[in-house]
Amino acid sequence: MRNLRKKPVVRWLIIVGVIVVVVVVYAFGFSVTDVNFETTRDEQRLTSLTRILRALAHPDILEYEQIEQDVDLPFHLPCPQGQAPPINVDTRGAYIVVTPACAGPKDIVTIEGFKFLPNTAGPVNFIAQSGVKLQLGSFKTDSRGHFSITGELPNRQPIEEAQTIRATARQNVGGPRVSRTGKLVFDKIVETVFLALLATTFGAILAIPLSFLAAQNLMSEIRTPLTSVSLTLLGWLIGIGLGGAIAVQIGRLVESTLGDNAFITGGVVLGAFAIGLASVTTLTHEKEKTSELNARLIRTVGYGLAGLAAIAISYLVAYMMLLVGEALIEPLGALGFLGDFVFQLGDSLRLLTPAFAALIAGGAFGSLGGRVGQQASDRLDPRTVRTINLAVAALAGAALFALIGAAIDWFYQVLDLTQTFVIPAIVGAIGGALLTLRVDPRQPLPIGYWVYFVMRTIMNGIRSVEPLVMVIVFVVWVGIGPFAGVVALALHTVAALGKLFSEQVESIALGPLEAVRATGANRAQVIKFAVVPQIIPPYISFLMYRWDINVRFSTIIGFAGGGGIGFLLQQNIRLLDYRSASAAMLAIAIVVSSMDYISSAIRQRFV
Amino acid sequence: MLEVKNLTKIYPGDVLALDNVSFTVESGEFLAVIGLSGSGKSTLLRCINRLVEPTDGQVIWNGVDVTQASQDELLHIRRKIGMVFQNFNLVNRSKVITNVLSGRLGYVNPALSLINRFSKNDMEMAREQLERVGIADQAQKRADELSGGQQQRVGIARAMMQEPEIVLADEPVASLDPVLAHSIMQHLEDINQNEGVMVICSLHFLDLVHRYASRAIALNEGRLMFDGPPKAIDDARFKEIYGQEAERVG
Numbered sequence: 076m077r078n079l080r081k082k083p084v085v086r087w088l089i090i091v092g093v094i095v096v097v098v099v100v101y102a103f104g105f106s107v108t109d110v111n112f113e114t115t116r117d118e119q120r121l122t123s124l125t126r127i128l129r130a131l132a133h134p135d136i137l138e139y140e141q142i143e144q145d146v147d148l149p150f151h152l153p154c155p156q157g158q159a160p161p162i163n164v165d166t167r168g169a170y171i172v173v174t175p176a177c178a179g180p181k182d183i184v185t186i187e188g189f190k191f192l193p194n195t196a197g198p199v200n201f202i203a204q205s206g207v208k209l210q211l212g213s214f215k216t217d218s219r220g221h222f223s224i225t226g227e228l229p230n231r232q233p234i235e236e237a238q239t240i241r242a243t244a245r246q247n248v249g250g251p252r253v254s255r256t257g258k259l260v261f262d263k264i265v266e267t268v269f270l271a272l273l274a275t276t277f278g279a280i281l282a283i284p285l286s287f288l289a290a291q292n293l294m295s296e297i298r299t300p301l302t303s304v305s306l307t308l309l310g311w312l313i314g315i316g317l318g319g320a321i322a323v324q325i326g327r328l329v330e331s332t333l334g335d336n337a338f339i340t341g342g343v344v345l346g347a348f349a350i351g352l353a354s355v356t357t358l359t360h361e362k363e364k365t366s367e368l369n370a371r372l373i374r375t376v377g378y379g380l381a382g383l384a385a386i387a388i389s390y391l392v393a394y395m396m397l398l399v400g401e402a403l404i405e406p407l408g409a410l411g412f413l414g415d416f417v418f419q420l421g422d423s424l425r426l427l428t429p430a431f432a433a434l435i436a437g438g439a440f441g442s443l444g445g446r447v448g449q450q451a452s453d454r455l456d457p458r459t460v461r462t463i464n465l466a467v468a469a470l471a472g473a474a475l476f477a478l479i480g481a482a483i484d485w486f487y488q489v490l491d492l493t494q495t496f497v498i499p500a501i502v503g504a505i506g507g508a509l510l511t512l513r514v515d516p517r518q519p520l521p522i523g524y525w526v527y528f529v530m531r532t533i534m535n536g537i538r539s540v541e542p543l544v545m546v547i548v549f550v551v552w553v554g555i556g557p558f559a560g561v562v563a564l565a566l567h568t569v570a571a572l573g574k575l576f577s578e579q580v581e582s583i584a585l586g587p588l589e590a591v592r593a594t595g596a597n598r599a600q601v602i603k604f605a606v607v608p609q610i611i612p613p614y615i616s617f618l619m620y621r622w623d624i625n626v627r628f629s630t631i632i633g634f635a636g637g638g639g640i641g642f643l644l645q646q647n648i649r650l651l652d653y654r655s656a657s658a659a660m661l662a663i664a665i666v667v668s669s670m671d672y673i674s675s676a677i678r679q680r681f682v
Numbered sequence: 683m684l685e686v687k688n689l690t691k692i693y694p695g696d697v698l699a700l701d702n703v704s705f706t707v708e709s710g711e712f713l714a715v716i717g718l719s720g721s722g723k724s725t726l727l728r729c730i731n732r733l734v735e736p737t738d739g740q741v742i743w744n745g746v747d748v749t750q751a752s753q754d755e756l757l758h759i760r761r762k763i764g765m766v767f768q769n770f771n772l773v774n775r776s777k778v779i780t781n782v783l784s785g786r787l788g789y790v791n792p793a794l795s796l797i798n799r800f801s802k803n804d805m806e807m808a809r810e811q812l813e814r815v816g817i818a819d820q821a822q823k824r825a826d827e828l829s830g831g832q833q834q835r836v837g838i839a840r841a842m843m844q845e846p847e848i849v850l851a852d853e854p855v856a857s858l859d860p861v862l863a864h865s866i867m868q869h870l871e872d873i874n875q876n877e878g879v880m881v882i883c884s885l886h887f888l889d890l891v892h893r894y895a896s897r898a899i900a901l902n903e904g905r906l907m908f909d910g911p912p913k914a915i916d917d918a919r920f921k922e923i924y925g926q927e928a929e930r931v932g
Contacts, residue, residue: 453752586771590837593731594844595761595788603796604784608775 130653134661138254139247144192146170146244149237150201151177152228166190169220171199171242180230186211188242191220195244201229202239216244256655259643264662267639270557271564271625278568279618285569286576287602289530293580297523301464301514303448304522305471305507310444311437312474318436322386322429329390343395346388350381382435389428396421452517460516465508472507473500530573537570542628546637557638564625564632572621579613580606619674626670630663683708684730684848684880689739691725691904699725701904702739707882707897709847712874714895714912715884718924722904723884727850730882731763732756743848761788764841764879766870768853770833774826778817778836781825782808785843804843811839815869831862838869849873851883855890863887867894888915 081089104110114120146169149162154177164170169190178184186199196215200208211226253261287293299307400418404411448467452460480499489495514520545563553559583606591605633641640659647656684707691700699722707713715723728734730741732748741748748759764785772781786804787795794800800808812818815835820828825836834854841849851870855863871894874881885891891898891912898915900908900923907923908915921928 449753584774586767586769587773589733590765590767590771590840591773591784591787593733593760593763593765593850594785594840595757595759596784597757597787597792600787600792600795604776604780604787605773608773611775 127653131657131660133654134658135254135652135654136257136260136658136661137251138257139251140249141245141247143197144169144195144244144246146188146191146242148173148240150240151237152201152231153177153179153233155235169244171240173240178228180228180233182228183225184211184228185223185225186214186240186242187221187223188214188216188244189221191216191222191242191244192246193218193220195220195246197243197245199224199226199240199242202241203229203231204234204236204238211240214242214244256658260640260655260658260662263640263643263659264666266557267629267633267641267663268626268666270560270629270639271622273561274564274568274625274629275618275622277561277565278572278621281565281569282572282576283614285530285534285573286580287606288526289534289573289577290580291524291527291577292583292585293602293606294523294527295521297526298519298521299445299449300452300460300517300519301468301511302452302460302516303445304520305464305467306444306448307441307522308444308471309467309474310440310442312478314437314440315433317440319429319433321383321436322432325383325386326390326425326428329387329394340395342391343388346384346391349384350388378439382432382439386428386432389424389431393421393425393428396424457516461511464511464516468507468511469504470507472503472505472510474503476500476503476506531577534570534573537566538574540567542567542632542637543635546632546635550636555636555638560629560632560637560639563637564628567628568621568625571624572617575617575621576610576614579610579617583609616678619677623667623670623674627663627667630667683744684882685740685742686726686730687740687742689726689729689741690737691722691729691734692737698904700729700736700739700901703901703904703906704739705899705906705909707880709880710874710878712871712881712894712896713883714891714898715882715901716886716888716891716898716923717884717901717907721901723901724852725904726901727765727852727882727884730848730850731760731765733765757788761844762847764844764846764849766834766837766841766849766851766854768856770830770837770857772825772833772836772840774824776825777821778812778823778825778828779808779821781836782811782821782839782843785840788844808839808843811842812836814842815839830858831865834858834862834866835869838866838873842873846879848880848882851881853884853886856886863890870894888912888920891915 148164148171150173162176164172166189169188169192171186171188174185174187175182193216196213198213199211201211202208209229211228212224214222214224216222396417400414400416400421403414403417405414407414451463455463476499477496480495483489484495542563545566546559549559549562553562587605587609588601591601596604629637629639630641630644633639633643634645636642640663644656644659644663647653647659686706687704689700689703690698692698701722703722703726715726717723725734729736730748732741732751736749739749743759746759748756751759773784776784780798783800783804786800786807790800790804809818809821812821815838817828817832817835817839820832825833828836837854849870854870855866858866867890870881870883873879883895885895895912897910898908898912899906900915900919902923902925908919915923
């Protein structure tokens with residue numbers, strides 16, 4: 076409003092100045108982006124454009140069996156010196172007449188055809204001496220098999236001998252059938268849809284638990300004193316190391332006793348039976364009473380043994396799936412992919428067992444550490460707590476920084492133990508000790524908020540890397556093909572869905588949470604009864620949306636070797652086969668728009 | 683017996699919600715908590731089961747210091763304290779029966795509850811509680827399909843699943859019409875008189891206080907202004923609690 080009060084001259088100057096600036100900005104833009112409308116009028120380019128657009132408008136999906144009728148006429152280009160030699164036209168069958176009978180380059184001639192098959196179409200070509208075909212035009216015969224067109228002769232070097240003008244009449248025979256390209260496009264679009272489905276599924280499986288860790292409202296209320304934080308961290312590290320190592324050892328043991336199918340089957344059956352029996356007898360409907368130390372010790376040992384047994388059984392199940400799957404591939408015939416599926420599941424179970432064991436052991440040791448820390452800081456007097464804190468916090472800090480040092484060493488290959496281990500460990504220890512001295516020993520620290528922050532940072536980092544870039548890395552790892560695309564898209568999905576999901580958790584109504592917490596429910600129960608029911612509809616909605624996105628993504632990750640229809644599309648564009656490229660594009664358009672329709676229909680049912 | 687001693691709550695940003703509040707409630711009492719909006723009624727109720735951590739002071743229940751309880755002990759204490767809310771706080775998308783069963787979570791095996799397994803006894807108990815508040819036929823409906831009055835009955839049934847010794851009711855009838863308000867208050871009265879459960883209920887309307895409460899306390903800006911029988915709130919007292927400009931209605 077202040078501008079209006081200025082003198083008119085100043086106002087005009089400002090307006091002119093703004094206009095000048097805008098003009099300069101756009102002028103620079105034109106120059107940088109090479110805007111040149113002259114090229115758009117170039118005749119040659121226009122011809123190419125027309126050809127490509129027409130090719131794109133004729134996707135190579137259907138084809139007909141065709142019969143062809145070639146009719147040749149000798150033709151002089153240019154007219155020979157003196158008398159033109161007579162041309163004998165056999166008028167018993169189909170024939171063409173060109174007037175004038177001979178002509179110079181770029182002259183216009185009329186071509187008439189007689190006695191052709193009625194209602195057929197095709198090109199008229201000038202066939203040079205070298206065999207090169209140059210199209211003069213195309214014709215369509217009437218019901219009597221007659222046509223008449225004009226065409227411009229090509230500009231060729233003068234040759235004395237007669238060359239040829241050929242009219243080719245083509246007629247479709249029988250019904251349409253799917254072309255070879257059409258079949259290929261169909262195969263690839265199916266591959267694309269399933270690639271997107273698997274990537275979405277794998278991504279979501281990881282994103283759901285992570286989304287809780289990245290939800291500020293759930294995490295910010297988790298506060299524990301330093302003793303508990305340090306012991307939790309140490310517990311996790313020890314648990315992960317121990318769990319992983321033990322699982323690998325058990326895996327070796329199981330593998331070394333293999334070779335006997337009866338052993339595997341027996342082990343699985345016995346194991347399943349034992350787990351069933353154990354769960355029936357131990358799981359009561361009442362909450363376990365806080366019991367004496369002895370009973371707790373026995374129970375802990377029991378859980379430990381059950382864990383070891385579970386690892387062994389997991390391996391046995393994996394090997395059994397490998398065996399069964401492999402045996403099924405042959406006899407199932409066309410359904411052999413089911414056998415392969417079982418085989419691959421078994422293989423991934425074998426691969427993932429140590430990881431699960433490490434995670435579960437980490438969680439168990441971590442929560443044990445957390446409990447011990449909480450109890451210690453509740454029961455002992457502040458001075459003792461501070462002394463304990465000094466030790467455990469320094470240890471935890473040292474361990475954390477040594478791990479970071481190891482990661483750096485792996486990437487940058489420093490290969491210097493002092494720099495990558497000793498110094499970080501000392502820095503971490505000092506950091507832990509400083510933290511101990513700075514905070515009140517019993518003061519709850521916002522550990523939940525730290526976890527939330529770290530999770531958010533990691534997710535944002537992963538999310539900012541385009542799947543097209545990720546796929547390059549995974550192509551190196553698992554080879555060119557759809558599997559690389561699945562892994563790359565799954566990773567991107569974890570980060571993207573993790574963020575969307577966690578924002579849904581952050582926007583739930585807090586009243587029900589409060590109510591369930593007031594009943595004495597623990598944290599897991601609060602999530603199950605107050606959080607989960609509220610987030611199911613948005614989760615499903617985002618899942619469908621992500622599948623939709625992944626289908627679109629998977630059409631382009633093929634460009635980098637990630638499989639799917641993108642690979643075909645890129646190949647056809649490079650080969651200038653625009654009709655095939657058009658078929659691929661059409662398939663993408665159909666799938667993407669029907670995905671959009673289906674996902675919105677499903678979303679409406681759940682929200 | 684519940685003893686509240688020198689309870690103080692300061693929210694972040696130096697907002698004083700409770701200022702050195704002390705009072706005692708005997709078992710079987712129906713205590714009304716009155717005061718203006720923002721006077722600290724909700725904070726007081728939530729400090730008793732530590733949904734809000736008090737800044738200072740103690741809550742001692744049957745000799746146990748609730749404010750010093752560890753996390754595990756706190757869950758054990760909470761399961762004996764039912765709570766009813768102004769906005770019902772039901773999980774809208776869950777079934778009525780699931781909402782009621784969630785009152786049992788402090789008792790059941792956590793692992794089984796996570797896969798939705800409740801014992802036959804608990805199912806039977808949930809049905810009885812719904813019958814008691816007169817909506818047994820609505821058990822399989824989604825909670826948000828019910829009317830306001832019905833939702834608050836589900837809230838009461840959920841609290842009763844805890845077999846509580848105390849029920850904290852945070853303005854349980856403030857979002858209901860007068861007729862429904864009386865029917866909900868009668869349910870609370872029934873719990874108080876027939877089961878001997880201590881009820882601590884914050885209320886807006888004095889006529890409800892007179893009709894149902896055996897004792898009342900009043901808060902003004904976090905300070906305890908009154909503690910005595912509801913009949914003793916005369917006009918002078920009223921102006922002390924609600925401010926000089928306030929007029930009695932209802």
